[in-house]
Amino acid sequence: MKQAKKLVKYVKLVGLNQQVKENGGVTLYQSTIVRWLSLCDLLESVVKSFKIIRKLLIGKEKQRLIIDLNLQYLKQLCTILKPFKHAIVSIQIGGAPSLYLASMHYAALKDVLQSFESVKKYNEENIDVKKENRSFDDSTDDDLEQELPGIKWFRERLLVLLTEMIVLDIRHVAATFLNPRYRSLKKLPDYVKEQCFQYIRRKIRQIREKQAQQQHQKQFSEPQNKRLKVEKDFFARFESASLSEEFADNNTSGNETEEYDYSVRKGDELDRYRLFEFDKNKKTQHPLDFWKKHQETFPFLSKRTDHSGYDNQTVYKLNIFNDTAVLSAVFCLQSLKHFYLDRLPISDAEVTHLPSQFGKLEYLVSLELSNTDLVSLPNTMANLWSLSMLYLSNSKLTTLPVAIGKIKSLTCINLDNSTNICSIQSINGLPNLHMLSTLNCGITNILLNLPNICYLDMSNNRLTNLVGIKTLAQIQQIKEFASLRINNNTPADLPSVIYNITALVYLDIRNNLFSKSKLTKIVAEFKVSNPSLIFFY
Template sequence: MLLNKNQSTLETFPVSSSTSCISPFLSNKVAAANAKDNKASEKQKSLFVTSLSDWVCSSMRPISIVEDSGLKNIMNQCIQIGYTCGPISASSLLPCRKTLTKEIKKNANIGRNEMKTVLISAAHQRRLSLSPDLWSDGYKKMSYLGCTAQWVDEDWNLCTFELFCLPYRKPNKNSANIIQVIEEGLALYDLQHFMYDVIWVCDRGSNLKKALEKFTVVHCVAHRLNNVLQYTFYQAEINKVKKDVAFGDYYTNAVEDQDDQISESEEIEESCDDEQLIDIRTEVVSYVSTASTRNNPSTVLAQLSADAKRVLVTIIQCKELVKYIKKVNLNQELENRDAGVLIQCTIVRWLSLYYCLQSVRQSLNPLVEIFDEKKLNKRRINIINISILDKMINFLKPWMNVMKRIQSSLIPSIHTVTPSIYIINSSLEIKSNDAKQDKGMVFFRQRAKQAIKEKISFHPIHLMGTFFNPKTRKMKHLSPKQQEECIEYVKHEMLIMDIDQHSQSPPKKKQCLVNTTCTYMTEFYLNTENDDEDYADQHKLSKAASHMNEINLYLKHGFDKTTITTDSAQENEEFNPLAFWKNTHGSYPILAKVAARVLGVPATSAAVEREFSFAGNIITQKRARLSPDTVNEIVFNHSFNTYKQRFSNTSNNK
């Protein structure tokens, strides 16, 4: 009998007196055939819903768990077992915690053995890119070192995989310890011997830069763009000063009524997010005077023009409004009116400034209604300059579009880096119709453009990514010097690929004519010619000419005719350069190998950030006792299952 603790006994069906289960053949065939036609009675369904509701409430599970595909799969298996064996107790089926942990570890080991072959093949072909980073969970404060892999497979699919999220047990996070943990993680896949062939993508943290200095490293573009924005709008300086001192009469504290007052502890809690994350190394550059960059923040801000101060004050007022709305619990009121919640801006979240200002702009009218209903002081809303707010949002839109695109891991992103910077720079150009009242935004456009020039430089991989996109292969938006350098980088990579291919298949020795009387002299002459430096140089020149022919052929004919379509849906879909190389790689045998290496490089380290986001969902307050090693196994199994779902058909056809 199956019992519900709140309801009457569930109806059961008779089973065989034998303790063995019914034939699996009958279970699979009969049950599968009738499953869609069979339906539970209303009484049974009601009892089940009640049990499910009790479970969600008592164990604090999310209501959305009923939509989880994993839960549905487990239920289907239980129904099949019940159909085969009859009613059995759940305790006889459910494993203990230790058994489940062992199963997770066993599955991870099996999966790693499968992935090892795939990853070694990608590394051997110099197609593998890795993104490492450090992270600490929010409950146990345990440090982890995570790493994601990205590569283009032999079928020209872009693959992304979470290699590991290892607990970081070293006494400190210096470069020597970091590289040891990275090697420990790579050893799980026998990849530690390919570290020089891998392209590494990471942020500009000094410890990571030092750890990877011997290898090919491409720095995350998203981090750099975020730094440019923070620098442009003096975010580090603003967080260090008192607003009324720095901005004088341009900054006015909003009048607070008695309901607005908050405790000191709440104020500290709300401000610590930004203040603890201030980058003390932020450079201070004054565009108003030639003063030293060592000026204190108050002096730097005080030297700004009135128009520039108004822009910064508008940002501050929006952030303060968001903070206030959160404190007085009005976000739910906004949600009830379909206005969306307000989003706070923090110094480390990529482009959070745009989302903060956009959320404020969309919520202004609903907030006025809410403040009227609750009789709150509307000065916090009224002091915001809507005209400046709209201009700020328009200023940030190109940045938002670029940032979203370069973080993609479903299609290549490295080829979008140089066009993205070009797009942002174009949006910063001073227009002839700029009105006098736009002086503040003109100042910040100039400041942002100068910051991009000083802080963003293109790696050879970025230039080659532009070249290997057929749409931008002629690199017209790059300078002539960059175009020439790019071609030289490509030729160098082609030479390496050619050497690797030559070393994989040793050359056959030339056979001598055994029927002649001077065979031994012929062999001597051949060996002498092969050892001659002139012959080697001539061979190298021949290879270089062959490579240049491929490059010229691609520059002249490297367009994809299949992209010409009248289908509006396809026209709106972004062009994927891998589709071109999949169709034409036979025409460019060596160039295509370099294209696969370059287009597999991510423009940002967003993938490893997503890995940490997933790990953060594993380690919660209810699961804070979870072993760090088990966290690593869970992260791997999740990634492996995702990979199999995307690429299992491709792998089976190889």
């Protein structure tokens, strides 16, 4: 994987992507730590264009970059990672609730990773049937016939990590159960199902108690009607009529256990839901539609699903992928929180800029404008007061608007591979910015005021000196500061204040203009000031 990353990095730096595409290949994608699927995209793009890249590199006498790459290993690695990519994509896309998918994908991945044949079968049935997502055919490729030893170790290690590191939240299982299509919780062990039922019954009991309390308060707040004087009968409470009425009102017999709040003689609402019959072949079986339709049948369970306000004004997430325009109607979605604009091939002048209405999305939390032809951003972005994460990788932007520097809520900015950006002074002073990545841009100066930065990547830029880095000495007060990457620039010295940043965990200064004597001195200084530093030089 490291060699594949080096290959893609070289192709990007020398501008070989255009030649690769002209010869019938595809664009090579770089991987970034802030995008979950970027590593899969990188490996798949290398596999698709492997022969073309090798031919081009031989012509440039750079075949050493690809000679150590084994195409069979890359194909099998992509095959192993496909189910993970499928799981992530299926959770991200679509307008339907996706919480219920977590437990099903978790169980499916554990089942699939049992053998290489299971992985290939899963890909063939769920992924490779779609021609647009097919990087190579798992069913006919000879390179996938026999699992390689290294791939077997990797697959088994993934299975162990999946089992040890991921613990399902009971709410994920409950969400799956509350989707009528998957209420049987197949593939999940019985003890997990039992925990799910206990959790839901406990929530139903809490809803009942809350309703009873509200009703009780309502009765006391309203004036009581005058009651007729009747002769009190002590034994009236034991009469059959009173007992049956109490049972009808409370739906309890007095024989319930503390754990399960339901009648011994009659199944409770959860049991009735499990036995409920509905048309599985109905295409429009949206879970929120189901609960909205059956509120009266399942009054308490329906309250566990947020079907209220299910209309066009409560869209929280929107993906626009490989389209040609951004509809103006998008900016009427006032509750929108996540907006992803990916691979938008914009070319005409009317849509090279986002409209000013973009500022209306005041609840927007994350914004991704990747692989687009946008050349500028509207100043109304200053109104996005909730925005926390901003991804502008592989863009054609030449500068960042001053408006971005006014969004005080920003914690993460990614500008990777936006090679036309030379300055980022407009975001100087953002008080809550924790992560800034400007890999492979054209930036010449480090920002002077980033008081809470925890991760800074300015690799492959045009930094000639590190004068501004003295302000990072403030970071020594931040215990969580993790990484500083300034490799592949042109400075010849480090300011002495950098040795005071004792909270620094990772530092990369490779491929700069430091002399051997200077590097020796730098290493000696860090051994004294920060002996635990992970240092690449």
